[in-house]
Amino acid sequence: MQRPIGSQALARLQLLGAAGVLVGALALWLAADRWGDRFYLIHPQEDAAWITIPQPEWRAKAIQVSRSDPPRYRFEKQAWLGTVPARVPVRIRGLRQLSLSVNDVPVPLPGREARHWKRAVEMDLAPWLRVGANRVTAELAHSEGPVLLQIRSDELRELATGPHGWRVTRVGYPRRIEAVVANDLRHYPLGDALPVPATVLRGRVWPLLLVFLLCGAPAWLGLRAPAVLGGTNLPRTAGVAVGLFWLALFASRGLTLPNLVGFDARGHVDYVERLTREHRIPRADEGWETFQPPLYYAAAASLRAWSGAAPDTPLDRGALRLLPMLAGLLSAVLAGRTARLLAPASPGLAALAIVAAGLLPMHLLLSVFVSNEVVHAGVVSAALWAACGLLCEARGSVRGMAALSLLLGLGLLTKSTTSLPIALLLPAAVGLKLWLIEARPASRALGACAAMLAGIALLSGWFYLRNAILFGDPFVTNLTAFSQWAYWIPPGFHTPAWFLGFGEVLSRPFFSSFASFADGFYSSFWGDGYGSGGASLRYPSVWWDYDSMAALYPLALPATGILALGFARGAWQALRGPDLGRRLALSVLWLVAFAMFLLVLLGTGRLPFNAMPKAFYALPALVPMAVAFALGAQWLHGLGRGASGRLLRGGLFGYGGVLAASILFAFLH
Numbered sequence: 001m002q003r004p005i006g007s008q009a010l011a012r013l014q015l016l017g018a019a020g021v022l023v024g025a026l027a028l029w030l031a032a033d034r035w036g037d038r039f040y041l042i043h044p045q046e047d048a049a050w051i052t053i054p055q056p057e058w059r060a061k062a063i064q065v066s067r068s069d070p071p072r073y074r075f076e077k078q079a080w081l082g083t084v085p086a087r088v089p090v091r092i093r094g095l096r097q098l099s100l101s102v103n104d105v106p107v108p109l110p111g112r113e114a115r116h117w118k119r120a121v122e123m124d125l126a127p128w129l130r131v132g133a134n135r136v137t138a139e140l141a142h143s144e145g146p147v148l149l150q151i152r153s154d155e156l157r158e159l160a161t162g163p164h165g166w167r168v169t170r171v172g173y174p175r176r177i178e179a180v181v182a183n184d185l186r187h188y189p190l191g192d193a194l195p196v197p198a199t200v201l202r203g204r205v206w207p208l209l210l211v212f213l214l215c216g217a218p219a220w221l222g223l224r225a226p227a228v229l230g231g232t233n234l235p236r237t238a239g240v241a242v243g244l245f246w247l248a249l250f251a252s253r254g255l256t257l258p259n260l261v262g263f264d265a266r267g268h269v270d271y272v273e274r275l276t277r278e279h280r281i282p283r284a285d286e287g288w289e290t291f292q293p294p295l296y297y298a299a300a301a302s303l304r305a306w307s308g309a310a311p312d313t314p315l316d317r318g319a320l321r322l323l324p325m326l327a328g329l330l331s332a333v334l335a336g337r338t339a340r341l342l343a344p345a346s347p348g349l350a351a352l353a354i355v356a357a358g359l360l361p362m363h364l365l366l367s368v369f370v371s372n373e374v375v376h377a378g379v380v381s382a383a384l385w386a387a388c389g390l391l392c393e394a395r396g397s398v399r400g401m402a403a404l405s406l407l408l409g410l411g412l413l414t415k416s417t418t419s420l421p422i423a424l425l426l427p428a429a430v431g432l433k434l435w436l437i438e439a440r441p442a443s444r445a446l447g448a449c450a451a452m453l454a455g456i457a458l459l460s461g462w463f464y465l466r467n468a469i470l471f472g473d474p475f476v477t478n479l480t481a482f483s484q485w486a487y488w489i490p491p492g493f494h495t496p497a498w499f500l501g502f503g504e505v506l507s508r509p510f511f512s513s514f515a516s517f518a519d520g521f522y523s524s525f526w527g528d529g530y531g532s533g534g535a536s537l538r539y540p541s542v543w544w545d546y547d548s549m550a551a552l553y554p555l556a557l558p559a560t561g562i563l564a565l566g567f568a569r570g571a572w573q574a575l576r577g578p579d580l581g582r583r584l585a586l587s588v589l590w591l592v593a594f595a596m597f598l599l600v601l602l603g604t605g606r607l608p609f610n611a612m613p614k615a616f617y618a619l620p621a622l623v624p625m626a627v628a629f630a631l632g633a634q635w636l637h638g639l640g641r642g643a644s645g646r647l648l649r650g651g652l653f654g655y656g657g658v659l660a661a662s663i664l665f666a667f668l669h
Contacts, residue, residue, distance in 0.1 A: 004580075005436040011575045013436075014587055018571075021591065025598055032605060037115045040095075040145060040493040040608045042182060048091075048152035050182040051075070051161045053168055055146070055490045057189050060511070060535040060610060062487045070097075070143040070486075072171040075179055079134045079158050084126060088155045091120040095148040095493075097141040102128035104135070125153070139171070145492025145608070148182055184491040184498045184608070188511040194539055195550035197506060204551065208658050215657025216650035231347065235336050238351035242358030245664065246329045246367075252668060253368045254321040255314040257543060262369030263533035263614075264289055267478075268297075269370050272320065275301035283470060284481035291478050293463055295413040296372035299323055320370045327378025328367035332358035334381040335626035338589070341385070341392045342582055342627065348637075352630035357623070359663050361527050361552065362616040369532070373619055376415040380422055380620040383407035384589065387426040391433050391585035396448075401430060405452040409459030416464070416475055418620045421595050427452035429588045437580045479607070489609035505529070509553045510546070513610045520613035521600070526556040527666065530614065545669035552662050559659055563625065566632030567593070573631075593624035 005013070032039035042050050053073055065071070092100065096114045100107040107128055112121045136159060140147035149166075153159045166179040201208075224230060229237045259269050267289035274282050274290070275297055284291035300320050309315035336354035343349045357363065367374045386404045390396045404426060411419040431449030434440045464474035471481060479487055494517075501516030505523045510531060513520025523529025527549040539546055567590065574586040596618035604612040633652065640648045 004439045007578065007580065010436070010580050010583065014575060014583070017587075021594065025594075029602070029605075032602065034118070036605075037096075037117060038144070039602075039605045041499075041605050042148065042493050042495060044182070044495060044497075045150075045152070047154075047157075048150055048160045049162050050148045050150045050493075051163075051166055051179040052146050052148050052182045052493075053170075054177065054180045057186055058535075059490050060188065062489050065143045065486045065488065067143050067484060067486050070141045072139055072141045073147045074169045074171055075138045075140070075149050075166050076169070077136050077159065077166045079129075079136060079156065081129060081131055081134060081156075084129045084131060085155055086126065088125040088129060088153060089122065090125050090151060090153040090156075090159065091122050092138070092152075093117060093120045093148075093150045094138060094140050095142050095145070098149075099139045101137045101139075102134060103130065104137075120150075120152075125156070125159075143486040145488045146182075146490070148493060149179075182491075182493060182495075184494050185501065185516070186491070186514040186610075187504075187508070188514040188610075190535070191508055191511040194508075194510040195547045197509060197550045197554050200547045200551040201554065208662075211661050212654035212658050216652075216654030218650075219653045220646055220650035222646055234347045234351035235340065235354060238354040238358075239333055239336065242332050242354055243329060245668075246325060246332075246358065248668060249364065249368065250318075250321070250325045253543065254325055255318050257317065257321075257368055259312050259317060259320060259370055261532055261543065262371060263366075263530070265370055265533065268372070269320070271297045272301050272304060272370070276305055284467060284476045284478070285471075285483070288478050291467075291476055291481050292372055293413045293416055293460070295410060296323060296375040300370070321368060324367045324369070324371065324374040327375045328363055329358070331363070331374075331378045331381040331622050332626075334378075334385045335623045338381075338385045338388050338623050339627050339630055341388050342586060346634070349627075349630045349634050352633050353623075353626040355660075356629040356633075357626035359660055360525075360622070360625070361549075361663055361666070362525050363619065363622060364663070364667055365528055365532070366616050366619065372414055373616060376411060376419065377619040377622050379407060379411045379414055380419065381623045383411060383422065383426060384592065384623045387430060387588065388585040390430050391588065392579075392581045394581075395438060396430060396434055401448060401452055402455065404430065405455030406459065408452075409456045412456065412460035413463060417477075418596060418599060418617070420475075421599070422592060422620060423456050424453075425588065425591065425595070427456075429584065433581060433584055437584065489611055491610065492608055494605065494608040505553055506557075509550055511610075513613050517601070517604060517613045520610070521615045522560070523553065524613075525615035526560075527552050530611065545666050548662050548666035548669065552659075552666060555659055555662055558655060559629070562632040562636065563629045564632070565635065566628035566630065569631045569635050570628055589624040589627060593618075593621040593628070596621040 033041050044050065092098070092109070095117045098109065098112065098114070098117070100109055102125065105128055107125070109121045110123065138149050138151070140149060149161055151159055151161045158165070163181050167176050168179040169176045227233070260266055267287055270287050271282070271289050271292065274287065275294070281294045282290040300323060303319040303322060304316060307315050307319045309319060332354050335357035336350040339353035340347070340350040363374070383404060386400060386407055390400045390404065408419070408423040408426060412423055427449045430452070431445045434448055435442055435445035467476045468474040473480060499517045502518040502522070504512040504515035505519040509523050509527065510529055512523045512529060520529065528544055528546070532543070570586055570590060574583050574590065577583060600613060600617045603617070636652055637649055639645065
């Protein structure tokens with residue numbers, strides 16, 4: 001009979017798995033960078049830069065391009081030769097379609113294919129050169145972004161692409177302009193009119209200090225919460241407080257915010273209206289958001305029809321936003337429930353998780369827009385809670401596995417891109433637990449895993465089969481559904497410097513994704529860094545207090561550190577302790593968080609738009625993030641004894657009060 005795995009053996013397996021995931025992620029990134037023809041990461045070189053057409057600094061909207069006949073651009077440079085060398089070796093690369101001519105004579109590019117644009121073509125240019133003036137012309141076209149050109153020549157350095165000498169013309173247009181070095185580090189000028197964090201904080205020093213002192217005073221004085229609020233009642237107290245805030249948010253914003261405010265709001269509302277009007281699920285190419293699975297939209301259309309409200313009235317707005325608000329509040333409660341599964345004897349950890357999930361700015365922001373994002377996060381949160389329950393209980397139940405399969409199927413009917421990896425991971429984790437920890441035969445563990453996957457496929461597979469039949473792709477998106485048109489948003493490529501930078505968000509937070517990936521992710525994690533989906537926004541706004549939101553970004557730096565500390569603390573706990581099921585559950589939560597972040601990172605390389613590094617694309621990892629924050633805050637809370645401990649805890653409570661007050665004021669001003 002098989003014996004359960006031991007604690008040390010599980011730790012070794014976890015470390016091996018973590019190393020495999022990290023190495024695999026790095027290998028995937030490097031492979032995409034080197035060979036991925038639709039992974040638009042370029043590497044600048046000193047002796048031969050990538051050059052492109054100039055883009056206005058303020059351009060941030062989607063550009064529509066014909067797939068069959070994209071615009072063609074002609075790059076030209078004059079080279080003067082006193083003598084023609086015997087050989088003029090050159091290396092040329094171009095994104096994506098490329099042809100070359102010298103002195104109006106076409107030059108063959110042997111072996112070049114558009115899909116292998118990252119590979120340099122090496123050739124001898126001497127046969128096409130002559131004494132005197134030579135005109136080198138490269139013509140390029142690309143339907144998914146800008147054209148890029150790189151030419152390198154050690155023998156004839158003046159041919160090398162760089163900041164000077166190359167001019168570019170759009171074929172069919174007379175205007176000729178200077179080509180520019182491809183650079184994705186930009187500053188968005190329309191964001192300059194928005195508040196600056198340092199200025200806002202200087203004007204609010206005394207109110208924030210008062211909040212800090214009031215919230216920290218009980219801990220400094222050694223006071224305890226009343227029994228009716230504290231102790232085992234802490235999660236309930238936190239849930240009631242968060243619930244009241246969400247109710248106020250729904251009343252003040254959910255019922256008043258116009259339906260067409262928000263990220264891709266027109267596309268989401270159009271989807272609901274189509275379902276209401278036509279009583280059928282539209283094809284992916286019938287609207288900008290109709291590629292999405294239909295669960296949220298069908299439910300919203302039913303609520304809208306049941307309410308009988310006129311479009312964009314308070315009742316109609318409430319009908320479209322009721323599910324996101326309920327799902328968001330449910331996610332906060334489930335974060336607490338999941339934390340309680342991991343630490344049954346720690347009600348404080350559950351309370352912290354509820355508050356972290358319930359006050360996370362990106363979660364609040366998305367909950368008041370017409371969108372499937374928060375509903376999807378709610379379904380995934382329920383699936384994570386159910387999976388953790390199966391992993392933490394002594395014997396996994398058939399009922400629990402059926403519930404998990406149902407929730408994952410519903411997730412795939414709400415959103416596909418982030419549901420798929422979770423729908424594969426959670427059944428695999430449960431099957432692994434049945435085999436390693438419950439010591440069930442491998443055949444039974446595999447059978448249970450297969451049964452859960454079959455249940456998911458039976459519930460949601462019809463939608464993806466329909467896409468495969470109609471479009472040849474089960475996971476068709478709005479960028480691939482339209483056969484005639486392609487869409488892209490500047491810059492259309494990225495460089496390593498953009499991925500490695502950070503700091504703009506602390507001085508000019510709004511639209512700081514133009515400066516770096518981390519700035520864009522951080523600005524959308526802790527506030528409305530993308531202007532609620534608009535390329536520009538009115539200030540002062542009647543919807544959000546952007547002054548308070550600007551102040552949030554520097555104020556949230558310690559909270560970000562606490563979150564990172566919590567992830568490190570959780571990783572350490574996952575490797576120790578006698579409860580192997582809880583250790584496995586914590587590992588799964590951390591893996592989900594890593595997978596969601598990796599999806600955003602890789603997605604930004606595949607779709608290199610300034611609108612891509614939005615933190616809320618990782619919103620399905622809300623429960624792991626809330627648990628991580630709770631673990632970090634709890635560890636800090638437990639440091640120190642006596643007066644030093646009270647001083648530290650007072651500082652934590654004071655800081656938490658300042659952060660919470662700033663969040664509340666930003667959303668409920």
